Amino acid sequence: MSYPSNHPTPHPDDTAAGIEVTAEFERFTQRNDMFTRAFWDDRIRSKQTDQFFASYRMEAAPRRGDGFTQRDFALRNASWLVSDIISNRGNDAGKREGFQAAIANDTPVAPMQQPVDDPARMASEIKRIARFFGADLCGITDMDDRWLYASRVDTRDMSEAPNDLPQGMTSVIVMGHQMEENLVATYPSALAGAATGREYSHEAAVVMQLAAYIRNLGYEATASMNDTGLVIPYAIKAGLGEYARNQMVITPEFGPRLRFSKIFTNLPLTHDTPKPRGVRAFCDICTKCADACPVKALPFGPPKISTDVSAIKGVRKWTSDAEKCFGFWAKMSSDCAICMRVCPFNRDFSKWQNKAWLKIALSPLRHLALWMDRKRGGRKKPGDWWARDI
Ligand code: SF4
Ligand code: SF4
Numbered sequence: 001m002s003y004p005s006n007h008p009t010p011h012p013d014d015t016a017a018g019i020e021v022t023a024e025f026e027r028f029t030q031r032n033d034m035f036t037r038a039f040w041d042d043r044i045r046s047k048q049t050d051q052f053f054a055s056y057r058m059e060a061a062p063r064r065g066d067g068f069t070q071r072d073f074a075l076r077n078a079s080w081l082v083s084d085i086i087s088n089r090g091n092d093a094g095k096r097e098g099f100q101a102a103i104a105n106d107t108p109v110a111p112m113q114q115p116v117d118d119p120a121r122m123a124s125e126i127k128r129i130a131r132f133f134g135a136d137l138c139g140i141t142d143m144d145d146r147w148l149y150a151s152r153v154d155t156r157d158m159s160e161a162p163n164d165l166p167q168g169m170t171s172v173i174v175m176g177h178q179m180e181e182n183l184v185a186t187y188p189s190a191l192a193g194a195a196t197g198r199e200y201s202h203e204a205a206v207v208m209q210l211a212a213y214i215r216n217l218g219y220e221a222t223a224s225m226n227d228t229g230l231v232i233p234y235a236i237k238a239g240l241g242e243y244a245r246n247q248m249v250i251t252p253e254f255g256p257r258l259r260f261s262k263i264f265t266n267l268p269l270t271h272d273t274p275k276p277r278g279v280r281a282f283c284d285i286c287t288k289c290a291d292a293c294p295v296k297a298l299p300f301g302p303p304k305i306s307t308d309v310s311a312i313k314g315v316r317k318w319t320s321d322a323e324k325c326f327g328f329w330a331k332m333s334s335d336c337a338i339c340m341r342v343c344p345f346n347r348d349f350s351k352w353q354n355k356a357w358l359k360i361a362l363s364p365l366r367h368l369a370l371w372m373d374r375k376r377g378g379r380k381k382p383g384d385w386w387a388r389d390i
Contacts, residue, residue, distance in 0.1 A: 011144055017236045017274035018243055022305060025314030027150040028230060030100065031160055034310050034322040038330075040158040044323065048330040055190075055333040056080060062333050067189025067382035076190050076334065079197030083225075086204045094154035094161065098204055098225035101152055102165065102264075105222070106212065113218030116268040123269040126210070130175050133209045134202055135261075137176030137253060139238030139272045143169050143264065148229040163228055165264055166220050171271065173210070173263040174231065174238040177203045178254050179340075181348060182388065185380040187341045188294075190334040192382075196259070200225065203261035211263050219267040230312065231260040239272040242279035245318045246289035246298060246339040250279045252358065255345030278362035279345070283318070286370055288377065289339035297324035298339060342377035344370065 010021060030036060038049045054060035061073035087098045095101035116122045123140050130138035151160040183195035207223035214221035222228070232249055235241060240260075241251035248256035290298040297320045306312075306319035329336050340346060344361065347354040361369035 011146075011237075013141075013237055013274050016276055017233070018276060018280055019233060019236070020303075020316040021146070022314045022316070024305070025146065026312070027146060027148060028312040029151055029160065030149040030227075031151070031153050031158065032309050034326045036100065036153050036158065037310065038326065039155075044326070046330070049326070052330040052333050056084075061190070067186060067191050068332075068334075071386070072189060072191040072194075072382060076193040076197055079194040079201060081197075082201035083197065083204045086208075091155070094156035096153075096155045097227070098200075099227055100155050101161075102163075102228045103204070103208060103211070103223040103225070105215065106208065107215045109215045109220060110218040119268040120270040122267065123271075126173060126214075126267070126269060129213055130173070130206070130210055133206045134177075135175035135206050135210075136178040136258065137240050137251060139174050139235070139240045140269050141172050141174065141234055141237040141239075142271050143172055144233070144237065147233045149227075152227065165222055165228060166266075168266050169220065169222070169264040170266050171264075171269045172229075172234045172238070173265060173269075174235045174240060175203065175206060175210075175261050175263075176235070176240055176251060176254070176258045177206070177261065178258045181257060181346075182380070182385055184257055184337065184341055184346065186382045186385055187337045187379065188332055188334070189382045190332075191385060192337065193334045196335050196337070199259040203259060207261045207263055211265075214263070214265050214267050217267065219265060221263050221265040221267065224262045224264060228264070229262070231262050234262055235260045237272075237274055239275045242276060243317060244279055244289075244343070244345075245283040245287070246343055247318060247320050248340060248343075250343070250345045252277065253349055255347055255349070256340045256343050257346050278366070282344075282361055282366050282369070285366060286344065288342045288344060288373075292338050292342040292377070293325075294336075294338065295321075295324040295328045297321040297328070338379075341379065344373035344376065346377070 037044045087096050090097045097103045127138040152163050154161040177199040179195040183192050186192045211221040211223035235249045241249040244250045250256050290300050299318050303317045305316050310322040311319045
């Protein structure tokens, strides 16, 4: 389905969210994402990409010195374990849950429905329960179907399959999961990949538990990680943060240092709104992420409409060269987030100094904030992470 039949008019929140769609808009076909193309597109698939995926089993993990030793891969691969168990359980049906298919429901929708008289109160309760289960951030937005994948992927043959989301969903609950700051500081390394894997494992548990709670109240809820739709526009619309040059959502709590998960539901809930604070203006004067990228995969200059096959069509935004980026991951046999590590917003905002810096960064004094950041963002040695008290 293509825009505008997909969504008759641009959404009223688009301006505040910094979202600009054009008449060429088309929903994204998940088969075209880089991780899926690595299985069917001969232009992407190589011995190195096969080695990348294989390295998540210890017998195939390479050894390359500090940050890529057996214990670095051991920690990274262990961090992914819970996520792997969930994603592998639907293999026979071609459903890689959490990645190329929504997470299957383990709990039926209760036959008795708890009445909801006050959707605002229910929204607060859901945010409280999200935190109770371990989410670091939670926001709620409407079911804007532009960001749903046009189709998902059947992993048995990498063909297109329908996105089997129940009809009548009205809200998307978006949760943020903070990545460990000291591990992120060691990117690029296999050790740093433990920060990614740990949050995928955390988020798998959190979305499943929160979805089960909603289903126990008598409402539909589908737990989702990278599957079913693009989480970034939902996170921005839910007021959690703003889109940045490094293709991440920058939040006032953790900067770009987090992952997002989501739940689709028909539980009556009020919706949050986007909160533009000034990140776009900061990225306009900063290119630290693009400068630091070892393969120059990030864009300089203003946001553009991308023609990259792995990018959504008809949306003006900063878009990476996904082939160059994933090529670097494959070469390292691990994920990379140098562009997260070096970002000036990658700080612990519970500290007063960083809160003060944030105020300056989001004000017309942003050039001063960028100058203040000039010596930060260097890589920490993975061996030093092991030497710390965990
Ligand atoms: S993840 Fe690494 S390779 Fe990819 S854009 Fe960021 S810095 Fe570049
Ligand atoms: S490094 Fe600079 S340009 Fe890149 S996302 Fe962070 S603030 Fe924006």
